[in-house]
Amino acid sequence: MTEWIIGNVKDIRYWTKNLFSIILNAKVNNFIAGQFTKLALKINGKKIQRVYSYINSPKNKNHEFYISNIRGGKLTPYLYKLKINDEIMISKKASGIFTLNNINICKNLWMLSTGTGIGPYLSILQDNICFKKFQKIILVHSIRYINDFNYLNIVNKIKKKYNNKFKVQIILTRNNNINSSILYGYIPHLIKNGDLEKKIGIKIHKKDSHIMLCGNPNMIKETRKILEIDKNLSRNLLNKSGNITSEQYW
CATH class of the missing domain: 3.40.50.80 (Nucleotide-binding domain of ferredoxin-NADP reductase (FNR) module)
Structure with missing residues:
Protein backbone atom coordinates (compact mmCIF):
# COMPACT_ATOMS: atom_id res chain seq x y z
CA MET A 1 0.00 0.00 0.00
CA THR A 2 1.28 3.46 -0.94
CA GLU A 3 2.65 5.61 1.89
CA TRP A 4 1.89 9.23 1.06
CA ILE A 5 3.64 12.35 2.31
CA ILE A 6 3.01 16.02 1.65
CA GLY A 7 5.35 17.97 -0.60
CA ASN A 8 5.38 21.67 -1.38
CA VAL A 9 5.66 23.13 -4.84
CA LYS A 10 8.90 25.08 -5.16
CA ASP A 11 8.56 26.09 -8.80
CA ILE A 12 6.57 25.39 -11.96
CA ARG A 13 8.04 25.85 -15.42
CA TYR A 14 5.63 26.27 -18.30
CA TRP A 15 7.56 25.19 -21.37
CA THR A 16 4.80 25.20 -23.98
CA LYS A 17 1.01 25.27 -24.02
CA ASN A 18 0.92 21.58 -23.08
CA LEU A 19 4.28 20.83 -21.46
CA PHE A 20 5.33 21.87 -17.97
CA SER A 21 7.56 20.81 -15.09
CA ILE A 22 6.88 20.74 -11.37
CA ILE A 23 9.71 21.11 -8.87
CA LEU A 24 8.86 20.25 -5.28
CA ASN A 25 10.36 19.68 -1.87
CA ALA A 26 9.43 16.49 -0.06
CA LYS A 27 11.19 14.13 2.34
CA VAL A 28 10.92 11.02 0.18
CA ASN A 29 13.07 7.91 0.49
CA ASN A 30 16.22 7.64 -1.58
CA PHE A 31 15.52 6.52 -5.13
CA ILE A 32 17.54 5.11 -8.02
CA ALA A 33 17.96 7.21 -11.18
CA GLY A 34 15.36 6.07 -13.69
CA GLN A 35 12.68 5.23 -11.15
CA PHE A 36 9.20 6.76 -10.88
CA THR A 37 6.88 7.84 -8.11
CA LYS A 38 3.24 8.81 -7.68
CA LEU A 39 1.82 12.32 -7.44
CA ALA A 40 -1.71 12.93 -6.21
CA LEU A 41 -4.24 15.65 -5.42
CA LYS A 42 -7.60 15.61 -3.72
CA ILE A 43 -10.10 16.60 -6.43
CA ASN A 44 -13.79 16.84 -5.65
CA GLY A 45 -13.24 14.72 -2.56
CA LYS A 46 -11.33 11.96 -4.37
CA LYS A 47 -7.61 11.24 -4.42
CA ILE A 48 -6.48 11.27 -8.06
CA GLN A 49 -3.01 9.85 -8.63
CA ARG A 50 -0.68 9.26 -11.55
CA VAL A 51 2.84 7.92 -12.03
CA TYR A 52 5.72 10.22 -13.04
CA SER A 53 9.45 9.65 -13.43
CA TYR A 54 12.00 11.60 -11.45
CA ILE A 55 14.00 13.94 -13.70
CA ASN A 56 16.46 15.09 -11.06
CA SER A 57 19.52 13.20 -9.93
CA PRO A 58 19.02 11.24 -6.68
CA LYS A 59 21.60 13.60 -5.18
CA ASN A 60 19.36 16.61 -5.82
CA LYS A 61 16.81 17.25 -3.08
CA ASN A 62 14.61 19.30 -5.39
CA HIS A 63 12.40 16.71 -7.07
CA GLU A 64 11.41 17.49 -10.65
CA PHE A 65 8.77 15.98 -12.93
CA TYR A 66 8.17 16.61 -16.64
CA ILE A 67 4.46 16.50 -17.45
CA SER A 68 2.20 16.71 -20.48
CA ASN A 69 -1.06 18.52 -19.80
CA ILE A 70 -3.73 16.15 -21.09
CA ARG A 71 -6.88 17.89 -22.27
CA GLY A 72 -9.75 16.41 -20.31
CA GLY A 73 -7.32 14.59 -18.01
CA LYS A 74 -8.35 13.84 -14.45
CA LEU A 75 -5.11 15.12 -12.87
CA THR A 76 -2.78 17.03 -15.20
CA PRO A 77 -5.03 20.10 -15.69
CA TYR A 78 -5.04 20.51 -11.90
CA LEU A 79 -1.27 20.02 -11.65
CA TYR A 80 -0.89 22.65 -14.37
CA LYS A 81 -2.74 25.19 -12.20
CA LEU A 82 -0.71 24.65 -9.04
CA LYS A 83 1.10 27.62 -7.53
CA ILE A 84 4.36 27.95 -5.60
CA ASN A 85 4.00 26.68 -1.99
CA ASP A 86 0.87 24.66 -2.83
CA GLU A 87 0.75 21.22 -1.25
CA ILE A 88 0.86 18.02 -3.29
CA MET A 89 0.88 14.38 -2.27
CA ILE A 90 3.81 12.22 -3.29
CA SER A 91 4.53 8.58 -2.55
CA LYS A 92 7.40 8.23 -0.09
CA LYS A 93 8.91 5.24 -1.89
CA ALA A 94 9.92 5.17 -5.56
CA SER A 95 9.32 2.18 -7.84
CA GLY A 96 10.43 0.81 -11.19
CA ILE A 97 13.22 -1.21 -12.76
CA PHE A 98 14.06 1.15 -15.63
CA THR A 99 17.50 1.66 -14.09
Whole structure:
Protein backbone atom coordinates (compact mmCIF):
# COMPACT_ATOMS: atom_id res chain seq x y z
CA MET A 1 0.00 0.00 0.00
CA THR A 2 1.28 3.46 -0.94
CA GLU A 3 2.65 5.61 1.89
CA TRP A 4 1.89 9.23 1.06
CA ILE A 5 3.64 12.35 2.31
CA ILE A 6 3.01 16.02 1.65
CA GLY A 7 5.35 17.97 -0.60
CA ASN A 8 5.38 21.67 -1.38
CA VAL A 9 5.66 23.13 -4.84
CA LYS A 10 8.90 25.08 -5.16
CA ASP A 11 8.56 26.09 -8.80
CA ILE A 12 6.57 25.39 -11.96
CA ARG A 13 8.04 25.85 -15.42
CA TYR A 14 5.63 26.27 -18.30
CA TRP A 15 7.56 25.19 -21.37
CA THR A 16 4.80 25.20 -23.98
CA LYS A 17 1.01 25.27 -24.02
CA ASN A 18 0.92 21.58 -23.08
CA LEU A 19 4.28 20.83 -21.46
CA PHE A 20 5.33 21.87 -17.97
CA SER A 21 7.56 20.81 -15.09
CA ILE A 22 6.88 20.74 -11.37
CA ILE A 23 9.71 21.11 -8.87
CA LEU A 24 8.86 20.25 -5.28
CA ASN A 25 10.36 19.68 -1.87
CA ALA A 26 9.43 16.49 -0.06
CA LYS A 27 11.19 14.13 2.34
CA VAL A 28 10.92 11.02 0.18
CA ASN A 29 13.07 7.91 0.49
CA ASN A 30 16.22 7.64 -1.58
CA PHE A 31 15.52 6.52 -5.13
CA ILE A 32 17.54 5.11 -8.02
CA ALA A 33 17.96 7.21 -11.18
CA GLY A 34 15.36 6.07 -13.69
CA GLN A 35 12.68 5.23 -11.15
CA PHE A 36 9.20 6.76 -10.88
CA THR A 37 6.88 7.84 -8.11
CA LYS A 38 3.24 8.81 -7.68
CA LEU A 39 1.82 12.32 -7.44
CA ALA A 40 -1.71 12.93 -6.21
CA LEU A 41 -4.24 15.65 -5.42
CA LYS A 42 -7.60 15.61 -3.72
CA ILE A 43 -10.10 16.60 -6.43
CA ASN A 44 -13.79 16.84 -5.65
CA GLY A 45 -13.24 14.72 -2.56
CA LYS A 46 -11.33 11.96 -4.37
CA LYS A 47 -7.61 11.24 -4.42
CA ILE A 48 -6.48 11.27 -8.06
CA GLN A 49 -3.01 9.85 -8.63
CA ARG A 50 -0.68 9.26 -11.55
CA VAL A 51 2.84 7.92 -12.03
CA TYR A 52 5.72 10.22 -13.04
CA SER A 53 9.45 9.65 -13.43
CA TYR A 54 12.00 11.60 -11.45
CA ILE A 55 14.00 13.94 -13.70
CA ASN A 56 16.46 15.09 -11.06
CA SER A 57 19.52 13.20 -9.93
CA PRO A 58 19.02 11.24 -6.68
CA LYS A 59 21.60 13.60 -5.18
CA ASN A 60 19.36 16.61 -5.82
CA LYS A 61 16.81 17.25 -3.08
CA ASN A 62 14.61 19.30 -5.39
CA HIS A 63 12.40 16.71 -7.07
CA GLU A 64 11.41 17.49 -10.65
CA PHE A 65 8.77 15.98 -12.93
CA TYR A 66 8.17 16.61 -16.64
CA ILE A 67 4.46 16.50 -17.45
CA SER A 68 2.20 16.71 -20.48
CA ASN A 69 -1.06 18.52 -19.80
CA ILE A 70 -3.73 16.15 -21.09
CA ARG A 71 -6.88 17.89 -22.27
CA GLY A 72 -9.75 16.41 -20.31
CA GLY A 73 -7.32 14.59 -18.01
CA LYS A 74 -8.35 13.84 -14.45
CA LEU A 75 -5.11 15.12 -12.87
CA THR A 76 -2.78 17.03 -15.20
CA PRO A 77 -5.03 20.10 -15.69
CA TYR A 78 -5.04 20.51 -11.90
CA LEU A 79 -1.27 20.02 -11.65
CA TYR A 80 -0.89 22.65 -14.37
CA LYS A 81 -2.74 25.19 -12.20
CA LEU A 82 -0.71 24.65 -9.04
CA LYS A 83 1.10 27.62 -7.53
CA ILE A 84 4.36 27.95 -5.60
CA ASN A 85 4.00 26.68 -1.99
CA ASP A 86 0.87 24.66 -2.83
CA GLU A 87 0.75 21.22 -1.25
CA ILE A 88 0.86 18.02 -3.29
CA MET A 89 0.88 14.38 -2.27
CA ILE A 90 3.81 12.22 -3.29
CA SER A 91 4.53 8.58 -2.55
CA LYS A 92 7.40 8.23 -0.09
CA LYS A 93 8.91 5.24 -1.89
CA ALA A 94 9.92 5.17 -5.56
CA SER A 95 9.32 2.18 -7.84
CA GLY A 96 10.43 0.81 -11.19
CA ILE A 97 13.22 -1.21 -12.76
CA PHE A 98 14.06 1.15 -15.63
CA THR A 99 17.50 1.66 -14.09
CA LEU A 100 21.11 0.85 -14.85
CA ASN A 101 21.07 -1.72 -12.04
CA ASN A 102 19.21 -4.05 -14.40
CA ILE A 103 21.47 -3.53 -17.42
CA ASN A 104 24.69 -5.42 -18.02
CA ILE A 105 27.75 -3.30 -18.75
CA CYS A 106 28.47 -3.04 -22.48
CA LYS A 107 30.22 -0.70 -24.91
CA ASN A 108 27.30 1.41 -26.16
CA LEU A 109 24.15 2.43 -24.29
CA TRP A 110 21.38 3.83 -26.47
CA MET A 111 18.65 5.95 -24.83
CA LEU A 112 15.71 6.33 -27.20
CA SER A 113 12.81 8.56 -26.16
CA THR A 114 9.74 10.42 -27.34
CA GLY A 115 8.20 13.48 -25.65
CA THR A 116 8.26 13.41 -21.86
CA GLY A 117 9.87 9.95 -22.08
CA ILE A 118 13.21 11.75 -21.86
CA GLY A 119 12.52 12.18 -18.12
CA PRO A 120 14.20 9.09 -16.62
CA TYR A 121 17.19 9.53 -18.94
CA LEU A 122 17.77 13.03 -17.56
CA SER A 123 17.89 11.57 -14.06
CA ILE A 124 20.29 8.81 -15.14
CA LEU A 125 22.54 11.21 -17.07
CA GLN A 126 22.73 13.73 -14.23
CA ASP A 127 23.62 10.94 -11.81
CA ASN A 128 26.89 10.52 -13.79
CA ILE A 129 27.31 6.83 -12.88
CA CYS A 130 26.36 5.85 -16.42
CA PHE A 131 29.51 7.41 -17.84
CA LYS A 132 31.62 5.08 -15.71
CA LYS A 133 29.75 1.97 -16.89
CA PHE A 134 29.59 2.57 -20.64
CA GLN A 135 32.09 3.78 -23.22
CA LYS A 136 29.48 5.65 -25.25
CA ILE A 137 26.00 6.88 -24.40
CA ILE A 138 23.72 7.90 -27.25
CA LEU A 139 20.63 9.94 -26.41
CA VAL A 140 18.03 9.98 -29.19
CA HIS A 141 15.09 12.30 -28.55
CA SER A 142 12.09 12.39 -30.86
CA ILE A 143 9.78 15.41 -30.67
CA ARG A 144 7.35 17.22 -32.96
CA TYR A 145 9.09 20.59 -33.07
CA ILE A 146 12.51 21.77 -31.96
CA ASN A 147 10.90 24.06 -29.36
CA ASP A 148 9.63 20.92 -27.62
CA PHE A 149 13.18 20.02 -26.54
CA ASN A 150 12.74 21.80 -23.23
CA TYR A 151 15.73 20.28 -21.44
CA LEU A 152 18.25 20.97 -24.18
CA ASN A 153 20.23 23.23 -21.82
CA ILE A 154 20.80 20.37 -19.37
CA VAL A 155 21.68 17.97 -22.18
CA ASN A 156 24.19 20.45 -23.63
CA LYS A 157 25.87 20.87 -20.23
CA ILE A 158 26.26 17.10 -19.93
CA LYS A 159 27.61 16.91 -23.48
CA LYS A 160 30.15 19.64 -22.76
CA LYS A 161 31.32 17.79 -19.65
CA TYR A 162 31.65 14.34 -21.21
CA ASN A 163 32.38 15.34 -24.81
CA ASN A 164 33.07 12.24 -26.94
CA LYS A 165 31.49 9.83 -24.46
CA PHE A 166 28.05 11.38 -25.02
CA LYS A 167 26.24 11.73 -28.33
CA VAL A 168 22.88 13.45 -28.81
CA GLN A 169 20.56 13.08 -31.79
CA ILE A 170 17.37 15.10 -32.20
CA ILE A 171 14.57 13.71 -34.37
CA LEU A 172 11.70 15.93 -35.51
CA THR A 173 8.42 14.45 -36.68
CA ARG A 174 6.58 17.56 -37.87
CA ASN A 175 8.44 20.48 -39.45
CA ASN A 176 10.90 19.64 -42.19
CA ASN A 177 13.48 22.41 -41.76
CA ILE A 178 16.77 21.89 -43.51
CA ASN A 179 19.24 21.31 -40.69
CA SER A 180 22.09 18.89 -41.20
CA SER A 181 22.34 18.07 -37.49
CA ILE A 182 18.72 16.92 -37.17
CA LEU A 183 16.97 13.82 -38.48
CA TYR A 184 13.37 13.89 -39.64
CA GLY A 185 10.91 11.04 -39.32
CA TYR A 186 10.20 8.39 -36.70
CA ILE A 187 12.57 6.31 -34.61
CA PRO A 188 11.47 2.85 -35.87
CA HIS A 189 11.75 3.87 -39.54
CA LEU A 190 15.12 5.57 -39.03
CA ILE A 191 16.48 2.38 -37.46
CA LYS A 192 14.92 0.22 -40.16
CA ASN A 193 16.46 2.19 -43.04
CA GLY A 194 19.81 2.64 -41.28
CA ASP A 195 19.69 6.44 -41.20
CA LEU A 196 19.96 6.70 -37.40
CA GLU A 197 23.08 4.55 -37.15
CA LYS A 198 24.59 6.33 -40.14
CA LYS A 199 24.00 9.73 -38.57
CA ILE A 200 25.41 8.69 -35.20
CA GLY A 201 28.31 6.80 -36.74
CA ILE A 202 27.78 3.80 -34.47
CA LYS A 203 26.18 0.45 -35.35
CA ILE A 204 23.75 -1.38 -33.12
CA HIS A 205 25.27 -4.81 -32.46
CA LYS A 206 24.04 -7.57 -30.17
CA LYS A 207 27.52 -8.07 -28.72
CA ASP A 208 28.18 -4.49 -27.61
CA SER A 209 24.88 -2.54 -27.45
CA HIS A 210 21.99 -2.06 -25.08
CA ILE A 211 18.87 -0.17 -26.10
CA MET A 212 16.62 1.66 -23.64
CA LEU A 213 13.19 2.70 -24.92
CA CYS A 214 10.90 5.17 -23.16
CA GLY A 215 7.79 7.07 -24.20
CA ASN A 216 5.08 6.42 -26.76
CA PRO A 217 3.88 2.77 -26.61
CA ASN A 218 3.66 2.56 -30.40
CA MET A 219 7.27 3.70 -30.77
CA ILE A 220 8.36 1.10 -28.23
CA LYS A 221 6.38 -1.71 -29.87
CA GLU A 222 7.57 -0.94 -33.40
CA THR A 223 11.18 -0.27 -32.43
CA ARG A 224 11.42 -3.40 -30.32
CA LYS A 225 10.07 -5.50 -33.19
CA ILE A 226 12.66 -4.10 -35.61
CA LEU A 227 15.49 -4.60 -33.13
CA GLU A 228 14.43 -8.18 -32.46
CA ILE A 229 14.03 -9.13 -36.12
CA ASP A 230 16.67 -7.04 -37.90
CA LYS A 231 19.32 -6.84 -35.18
CA ASN A 232 18.67 -10.15 -33.37
CA LEU A 233 18.37 -8.35 -30.03
CA SER A 234 16.26 -9.68 -27.17
CA ARG A 235 14.25 -8.19 -24.33
CA ASN A 236 15.95 -7.58 -21.00
CA LEU A 237 13.91 -9.31 -18.30
CA LEU A 238 14.38 -9.80 -14.57
CA ASN A 239 15.03 -13.51 -15.07
CA LYS A 240 16.77 -13.27 -18.43
CA SER A 241 19.36 -10.73 -19.60
CA GLY A 242 18.84 -9.13 -22.98
CA ASN A 243 19.64 -6.02 -25.03
CA ILE A 244 16.31 -4.12 -24.89
CA THR A 245 14.90 -2.41 -21.79
CA SER A 246 11.67 -0.45 -22.12
CA GLU A 247 9.20 1.67 -20.18
CA GLN A 248 5.86 2.81 -21.62
CA TYR A 249 4.46 6.20 -20.67
CA TRP A 250 0.76 5.39 -20.97
